[in-house]
Amino acid sequence: MSEQKYKFLSTPRRPVEDRRFVAGRGKFIADLDRPNMLHVAPLASHYAAAVINGIDASAALAMPGVVDVITGAELAAAVEPLMNGLNTPNVRRFPLAVDRVRYAGEWVCAVVAESRALAEDALEKIIVDATPQPFILDAEAALLETSAPVHPEHGSNLLLDRKFVWGPVDDDFEAAAHSLSFSVTWGRNSTVPIETFGVLAEWNGWDQMLDIWASIQMPKYADQIARSLNLPSNAIRVHYDVDVGGSYGVKRGIKHSVLVGYIARKLGCPVRLIEDRLENMRAGDAHGPERKFDITIAFDQDGTVRSMKMRALDNAGAYAGRAPFQLGKPISAIVGPYQINSVAYHALSVTTNKTVQEAVRGFGQAPTNYAIETAMDRVAEYLGMDRLALRQKNLIREDQFPYLIPSGSYYDSGDYHAVIDKVLAAADYPAMLAERDRLRDAGMMAGIGIAACLEPSGGNSSFEPLLNESNQTSTWMESCQVNIDALGKVTARIHTTSSGQGHETLVSTVLGEVMQIDPELIRITRPNSLESLPGNSPVGSRMAIMLGGAAARAGEKLKAKIMAIAAHRLGVAIDQLRYEGGDVLAHDGRCLGWDEMVELAHRQYHNLPDGMDPGLASFDIMQVPTGDALPVNDKVQMYPCYSFEFHLLLVSFDPIIGRPDIHSYFIGHDCGTVINPAIVSGMTYGGIAHGIGAALFEEFAYDANGQLLTQSFLDYLMPSSHEVPAIQIVKHCTPSPHTVFGQKGSGESGYLGAPAAVSGAINDAVSGLGIHFEKLPIRMSAISDAIAAKTS
Amino acid sequence: MNDVTLTINGKPVSGVTEPRVTLLDYLRDVAGLKGTHAGCEHGVCGACTVLIDGIAVRSCLMLAVQAEGVDITTIEGIGGSGAHAGELGVIQDAFCETHGLQCGYCTPGMILTAEALLSVNIDPTEHEVREAISGNICRCTGYVQIVEAILLAAKRLGQRNDAATSDTTVA
Numbered sequence: 017m018s019e020q021k022y023k024f025l026s027t028p029r030r031p032v033e034d035r036r037f038v039a040g041r042g043k044f045i046a047d048l049d050r051p052n053m054l055h056v057a058p059l060a061s062h063y064a065a066a067v068i069n070g071i072d073a074s075a076a077l078a079m080p081g082v083v084d085v086i087t088g089a090e091l092a093a094a095v096e097p098l099m100n101g102l103n104t105p106n107v108r109r110f111p112l113a114v115d116r117v118r119y120a121g122e123w124v125c126a127v128v129a130e131s132r133a134l135a136e137d138a139l140e141k142i143i144v145d146a147t148p149q150p151f152i153l154d155a156e157a158a159l160l161e162t163s164a165p166v167h168p169e170h171g172s173n174l175l176l177d178r179k180f181v182w183g184p185v186d187d188d189f190e191a192a193a194h195s196l197s198f199s200v201t202w203g204r205n206s207t208v209p210i211e212t213f214g215v216l217a218e219w220n221g222w223d224q225m226l227d228i229w230a231s232i233q234m235p236k237y238a239d240q241i242a243r244s245l246n247l248p249s250n251a252i253r254v255h256y257d258v259d260v261g262g263s264y265g266v267k268r269g270i271k272h273s274v275l276v277g278y279i280a281r282k283l284g285c286p287v288r289l290i291e292d293r294l295e296n297m298r299a300g301d302a303h304g305p306e307r308k309f310d311i312t313i314a315f316d317q318d319g320t321v322r323s324m325k326m327r328a329l330d331n332a333g334a335y336a337g338r339a340p341f342q343l344g345k346p347i348s349a350i351v352g353p354y355q356i357n358s359v360a361y362h363a364l365s366v367t368t369n370k371t372v373q374e375a376v377r378g379f380g381q382a383p384t385n386y387a388i389e390t391a392m393d394r395v396a397e398y399l400g401m402d403r404l405a406l407r408q409k410n411l412i413r414e415d416q417f418p419y420l421i422p423s424g425s426y427y428d429s430g431d432y433h434a435v436i437d438k439v440l441a442a443a444d445y446p447a448m449l450a451e452r453d454r455l456r457d458a459g460m461m462a463g464i465g466i467a468a469c470l471e472p473s474g475g476n477s478s479f480e481p482l483l484n485e486s487n488q489t490s491t492w493m494e495s496c497q498v499n500i501d502a503l504g505k506v507t508a509r510i511h512t513t514s515s516g517q518g519h520e521t522l523v524s525t526v527l528g529e530v531m532q533i534d535p536e537l538i539r540i541t542r543p544n545s546l547e548s549l550p551g552n553s554p555v556g557s558r559m560a561i562m563l564g565g566a567a568a569r570a571g572e573k574l575k576a577k578i579m580a581i582a583a584h585r586l587g588v589a590i591d592q593l594r595y596e597g598g599d600v601l602a603h604d605g606r607c608l609g610w611d612e613m614v615e616l617a618h619r620q621y622h623n624l625p626d627g628m629d630p631g632l633a634s635f636d637i638m639q640v641p642t643g644d645a646l647p648v649n650d651k652v653q654m655y656p657c658y659s660f661e662f663h664l665l666l667v668s669f670d671p672i673i674g675r676p677d678i679h680s681y682f683i684g685h686d687c688g689t690v691i692n693p694a695i696v697s698g699m700t701y702g703g704i705a706h707g708i709g710a711a712l713f714e715e716f717a718y719d720a721n722g723q724l725l726t727q728s729f730l731d732y733l734m735p736s737s738h739e740v741p742a743i744q745i746v747k748h749c750t751p752s753p754h755t756v757f758g759q760k761g762s763g764e765s766g767y768l769g770a771p772a773a774v775s776g777a778i779n780d781a782v783s784g785l786g787i788h789f790e791k792l793p794i795r796m797s798a799i800s801d802a803i804a805a806k807t808s
Numbered sequence: 809m810n811d812v813t814l815t816i817n818g819k820p821v822s823g824v825t826e827p828r829v830t831l832l833d834y835l836r837d838v839a840g841l842k843g844t845h846a847g848c849e850h851g852v853c854g855a856c857t858v859l860i861d862g863i864a865v866r867s868c869l870m871l872a873v874q875a876e877g878v879d880i881t882t883i884e885g886i887g888g889s890g891a892h893a894g895e896l897g898v899i900q901d902a903f904c905e906t907h908g909l910q911c912g913y914c915t916p917g918m919i920l921t922a923e924a925l926l927s928v929n930i931d932p933t934e935h936e937v938r939e940a941i942s943g944n945i946c947r948c949t950g951y952v953q954i955v956e957a958i959l960l961a962a963k964r965l966g967q968r969n970d971a972a973t974s975d976t977t978v979a
Contacts, residue, residue, distance in 0.1 A: 030904050037912025038900035038919060039893075040843020040883030047842040133828075210847040210855050210947055211913045261845070261913030262947050293848045516911030516948050694907035698949050702910065705950030729852035729945070737938040737951040766950075 024528045024535050025757060026690050031521040032540070033514070042259040045214035045231040050286035053216070054083055056276060057135035058126045058289075059142055060299055061117035064369040064722025065151035065166070068115055068144065071125055075141035081134040085142065086279060087125045088112035095278055096244045098270055101338040102176060102484050106169040107367065109335040111275035117146065118166050118334035119369050120723050121298030123271075128279055128287065151369035151722050155308060155331040158366040166334055166367040175332055176340040176365035178483060180347070180650050182422035183358025188323035192314035196398050200390050201791040202383035202771075204306035204331065205714040207376055207706065208734065209515075211261025212291035213269040213300055217280035226277055227544075228254045233263040233515050234270065235477075235552040238545040244274040245281070252277075254545040260515035264706070265375040265555070266302035267515065297727040303716050304376030305342050306331040309387040315395050319406045321354060326387065327362040330380075332373045339373035340365035342380030344479025345556075347423045348472040348654030349381065352388040353432050354410040359422050363483075369722050377706065378471075378764040379556065382771055385469040386792065389772035393466075393779065403466050403776075404440075408433065411468065418753075424651025425472075426642070427658045428752045428760075430686060432468065435748045436662050439684035442746045448666050448680065455668045461803070462668040465777025469769040471687070472655035473761020474754075475556020476643035482652055492640045494562035495549035496523060498570045500632035504614040506531065507539040508570070510563060511548035517763060518695040519559060523567045525691055526757075530571035532597045533610075549637055557761030558640070560691055561657060561752075566638040568756040573634040581616050582608045584625040641754035657752045657760035659687040663704075663773035665741075667781060671807070674800030676712060676778060678741040683769075686748040688760035697745055700766040705740040707770020711778075713739070715793050812872050816841065817885030827873055832856045834872035835882060843883035843916045847945070854944030857917035858882050864924040883916035886923065898968070899923055899961040908957030910948030918944050922958045930966055934959065 036042055073085035088110055097108040108114075112123050124144055129135035150164045157163055158173040165173050189195060215230040226247060228238070232254070242249040260267055272289050280287040291300055310327040328346075332339035343363040350359050376382075392410075396403040412419050414431040421427065448464060455462035476492035497509040508523050520540040528535030552558075575595055582600035583590045585608060592603045598610040616623050617632045624630065641656040662684040669676045683700060690696045713733040717725045726732040751758020771792055778794050779787075785806045789798065813822040816839055823838035835844045835858070844867055847855030851869040858867045859881035888895030896904065899922050909915040918941060925932060925940040932940070937958045938951070946954060 031907055033912070034904040034907060034909060035894070035896070037909055037915045038896065038903045039887055040841075040916040042912045044842075044845070044913065046836075046846065133826075207947065209911070209913070210853055210945060211845070211911070259912060262911040264947070293850065516909075518910070694953070695910075698907050698910055698953055701950035701952040702946075702948045703950075706947065728850055729848045730850065734945055734947070735950075736942045736945060737955065738942050740950045740952070742934070742955075743950065743952055 022529055023532065024525050026693065028693055029525065029535065031518045031692060031695055032524060033518055033520050043257065044211060044259050044261050045216060045229060046290050048216055048229050050216065050218055053286040053288055054128050054130060054283065055132040055135050056126050056128055056279065056287060056289040057132060057139055058123035058295065059139050061113065061120055061122045061124050063117055063146060063148050064120045065149040066117050066146040067149060068113065068117065068124065068146050070145040072143040073125065076127060076138035079134070079138050079141065081130040082127060082138045083130065084128040084279070084283065085125055086112065086128065088114040091275070091278060095274055096246060098244060098274065099240055100336045101341050101480065102336060103486055104170060104175055104336050107167045107175065107336045111271035116149070119371055121371060122334065123299055126275060128283065153368055153370060153718055153722055155329050155366050155368060158368050166369055173366040173368065175336050175367060176343065176363055176483065178363045180361040180423070182651065185323050185325065185358040185360045188358045189314040192322045193316045194398065195312055195314045196394060197312040198394055199308065199310045199790060200387055202305060202307045202386060203715040203792045204303055205710050205716060206302055206304040207264035207266050208732065209262030209264065209267065212293060212296040213267055213272060214288065214290035215269055215273045215276050216286060216288040217276040218286040219281040219284055221284060224251055226252050226281060228252065228273060228277065229258050230254070230269065230273055231258060231260045231267055232269065232513055233260060233265070233267040233553055235555060240270055241273055241277055245277050250546060252545065256511060256513050256542040256544060256548065258513055260513050263515035264377040265379065268374050271301060293729065294727055297732060298371060298724045301372035302374045303333060303371045305373065305380050305383050307383045311387055311391055313391045313395060317399065319395065319399055319401050319409045321356050321395060321410050323358045324356055324391065325360040329364040329366070331368050331370060332365050333370040334367060335372045337372055338375060341479050341483060342375065344483045345379040345472065346381050346384035347479065347482065348425045349470040349658065350423045351421050352385060353412055353468050353470055353660060355412050357422065370718060371716065371724065375555065377767050381472065382707070382710070382768050385768050386772040386775060389467045389469065389776065393776055407466065407468055408436065425654045428656065428754055429750045430658065430660045431748065431750050432660055435660055435684040435686050436468070438748060439662050439664050439682050439746045442744060443664050443680065443682045452666055460668045461671050461781040462666070463777040463779065463781030465663065465665045465667065465773040465780065467663040467769040467773035467776060469661060469772065471557055471659040471661065471761055471764050471768050473557035473659055474561045474640050474656035475552070475558030476640040476655065478643065478647065478652045478654045482647045488646060490643060490646055492552055492643055493637050494551045494558070494566050495635065495637040496563060496566040496570045497549060497635040498527060498574055498633065500574065500614060502614065502618040504611055505537065505539070506533065507541060508567060509541050509543055511551045512553045514554065517554055517559060518692060519554070519563060521692055521695065522560060522564050526564045526567045527571045530568050531575065532595070549635060554763065557763040559763070560759045560761055561755050562638060562640060564691060564759060565756050566636045569638060570634045570636040573636065574632055577632065578613050580625055580628065581613055585616060585623060656754045657688065659760040659762060659765060661685050661765055661769050663769045665773055665777055667777040669781065669799065671803045672800060674796045674803065681741050681743045682746060683743065683766065684746040684748060685765060686750050687762040687765060688750060688752045688755070689758040691759060696762045699762050700745055701743050703764060703766025704743055704770045705735050707767045708740060708774055709735045710792060711771040711774035712793050712795070810873055812876060814872065814875050814880055815878070816880045817882060825872055827871065829872050830868055831870040831872050831875045832867040835867060841882050841884050845913055845916060847914065854917045854921065855914050857920045857944065859920055859924055862924065862927055864921045881920065883920060886919060898964055899926065902957040902961035902964065906953045906956040906960060908949065908954040914944060914946045918946065918954055922961065925958070926962055926965060930962060930969065932962055
């Protein structure tokens, strides 16, 4: 096992961040106060669609403590529209509605006051004269030419309409013995962090500097603010030493940040906006994908799956943002872990009068995995074949890696069959089957869920040039700086905020491993954006690979310098030396200790090799492995690494009540070399919990008037400790050939397969009744109603 | 505006505040104790949990003026402070040991809920732990390592009590 190769890596070590969090000493955005700080409260639209005729804020402005009321018209005259991922210049989005509102909850104007409470009081005094307009909520309806466009200037609701054909789809369908079609829908949910989004901006006119603190997880955040506010990018200083209270993709409050930045600059004082829960749910612009899949799959009598046609229609909500790209990432694993020879993919994204979509854990991969895994279950059902055997027959074999999938990506490594075998053994699968049947005999509905899927990781963003030809970005980097000070202590800098991923632990562990010094002794700091090297933030399950990679490479550069200093000092060739525990040993027994090397580097220039710079500092800016080309013929290598997970669970429920009880949950997980076992396990457990929520509970549901019904934690239900069972992780390690230690990503693990697996278990439980649940979440009421309809 | 004096972590704290201010906002904005976190502000998520006379209570559902005359414990009252900052309580240490957290936002509420549980049940079953924290939502961990942490803390507290008891016997 690889674990024994390392001194610190893959060993059980306490994450360093945990100490401050268990003491309540994290530094979250709402914990930051600035002198004379003003507070913002936005006014929400009552209508799903309306034309704004006028806003009367005079009564609000007359209230004590109210400083200003900002409207969309004022903002639109002063700032540039927020960035869209696709070329949709007429889908313009500003932080506040301009002329018309496009979803219920959209911000119409914003009150600035001396306290948040006063700002909220003033909201009630604002009179908005608005004329309701026709609106559209359903994505299929939004496609119709008769439907009113959410953005009339854009001319239709279509944001993305791309058809890809990878491989001989028609031939494969022709040759296949069977085909079947079905539709499934992934309901609109999100990650809903317990901390809402917040941002604090402060303008200093003497320095011409806008300081920003935010609970942010977003690539190129400072650049986007600069562009919108028409400020030089070096006049934006984002402070990365803010702890983010959960994100899992969604903390991208660009509209909040531009609004607050504008107000701070206008008024010349610090301004803070912290969403309350209602704002977060309805207008945080942080809903996840809502996606309908129409799938036709071609297969042979022996279970060999030959080809797949997938139409994926995503409901992006009222503005474009990056939502359509969430149809792009799944292209990198469009066949899942299976040998499917060809694929036709039709990706559609439309605007509707719902809350705006943002990146959610997996960036669209979890819905697609749900569709693929449902297809595998349906094929097995059609053929009367065992679901597990069907998967095992179609899985890519260990000897086929690197494996090229039809859409152009190579899967790096894996041993899917071995992982599944381990899980089956750990779970005692025959006993699990027997327990299912025993429960059925006792009158319960019982089912076993099975799902196998991949976690594309490493996070380049080649879906951008793939879906938008004018986007020529192939660079997707991360960086790290390391300094050894004059007393020999090591400090490393990382250039992003963290939201629970343990980046400080990641970097100190990796550097400790490379430098062979105790990670506990390494200090990690997070400077602001102006003091940082370029990076792309923790998205796309990339930081173990990219930040870990950059830290390791920066450490290796330091080690190389130390060896060069030692070689010069001892008068021997570098290859006659070896580095051990921070000291350098010569083959003849002489040794230069760490402190001596530090002394040479920092104080004895006269003893350094000719031309060598003094000091011991290094940095590394690392490009994503394999990310070296733009798409050609609709194909591109997307992610460098592919983690594998296999879910197996047993569920039962009373046929009348329909409340699923998860008896046991096993996951086989292979994310290559693990940096910190507790962090990886924690993310996997948490991903499964989130996936259980997506499968059974969580949905942003709208009524026929376009009003969000689930806008509090009383009706948007998230799994508690009762709904998440004890989970057993079965570990496996297939190192990636592309990364410094063989690590792959794990930040989205669990979530990518749990919804499919839980859905499979519920469907297995009702299979005897001929019921198929075709939409997530599968609520208790849906289960009991469907059973009642079949049995009454 | 009201003069409100509360007993927080054993010390009196005075401030002038509106009657409508919640205990949560008083703790954060008046007392300056930022470890108590706002999550939903409607009593569901448990991020704002504090102890009132040893019982876990949601500080977002209670007004500051209602909290006069009771003993309030926040996360800042657990473990070391001042010159002893950095010394963890047993439950805090167990959360670090099992990594019973990720982003740290729900963590103070979780730990105080665990404190309340273990103060009345020194040897809880896994089910009892799950029951106790079922009003605290965590979006990061899936609760697995939190349950492990609380069971570990219970075990360690039990061992400490056993040791104390045996010491007494010897004495």
